[in-house]
Amino acid sequence: TDQAVDPVEYEENLRTMIEQAKMVAKGVIVCTPYYMETNKSDFMRARMQEYVGICERLAEEYGCRFVNFQAVYDKFLQYKHSSLIAWDRVHPNQIGATLMAKEWLSKCGFEYDHTPEA
Numbered sequence: 001t002d003q004a005v006d007p008v009e010y011e012e013n014l015r016t017m018i019e020q021a022k023m024v025a026k027g028v029i030v031c032t033p034y035y036m037e038t039n040k041s042d043f044m045r046a047r048m049q050e051y052v053g054i055c056e057r058l059a060e061e062y063g064c065r066f067v068n069f070q071a072v073y074d075k076f077l078q079y080k081h082s083s084l085i086a087w088d089r090v091h092p093n094q095i096g097a098t099l100m101a102k103e104w105l106s107k108c109g110f111e112y113d114h115t116p117e118a
Contacts, residue, residue, distance in 0.1 A: 004043070004044060004047045007047075007050045007051065007054060010050075010051055010054060011054045011058070014030070014054060014055065014058055015058060018030065018058060018062050018064060019062075022062065027064070027065065028062065028064040028065070029064060029065040029066075029067060029104075029107070029108070030055050030058060030059040030064045030065070030066050030067070031055070031067040031069055031104070032048075032051065032052045032055045032056075032066075032067065032068050032069050032070050032071075033048055033051050033052075033055075033069070033070070034048060034069040034070040034072075034073050035047075035048040035070070035089055035090065036073050036077060036082035036085065036086050036089040036090070036092075036096075037077075037082065037089055038074075038077050038082075044089075048070055049070070052068060052070045052071075055068075056068070065107050065108065066107070067103055067104050067107045068103075069100055069103065072099050072100065072103045073085075073096075073099070076099060085099070
């Protein structure tokens, strides 16, 4: 059987984590889970899309930054096979991690073209 948390339980857990983090953190960043699969009817890929929707909605509700890693991988998979970045479709190699890092930094306002003044 496929192991995935029920979306209702996922939302309850995420909501609790956001509320607790907002009490002690300057800001909260909600990052989506992902599954590197082009077949959107695959059980795990479809479940990830449910989770992405929950993440996006709660990030908006709580005023959190939102980082959509699933969208990053979906874009990559339009041109390349998932085995180039993760043999198991879950744990990214250096290329996959770099894609995630670039997306995370861009959502935090990092400017790649910024040149520090002397």
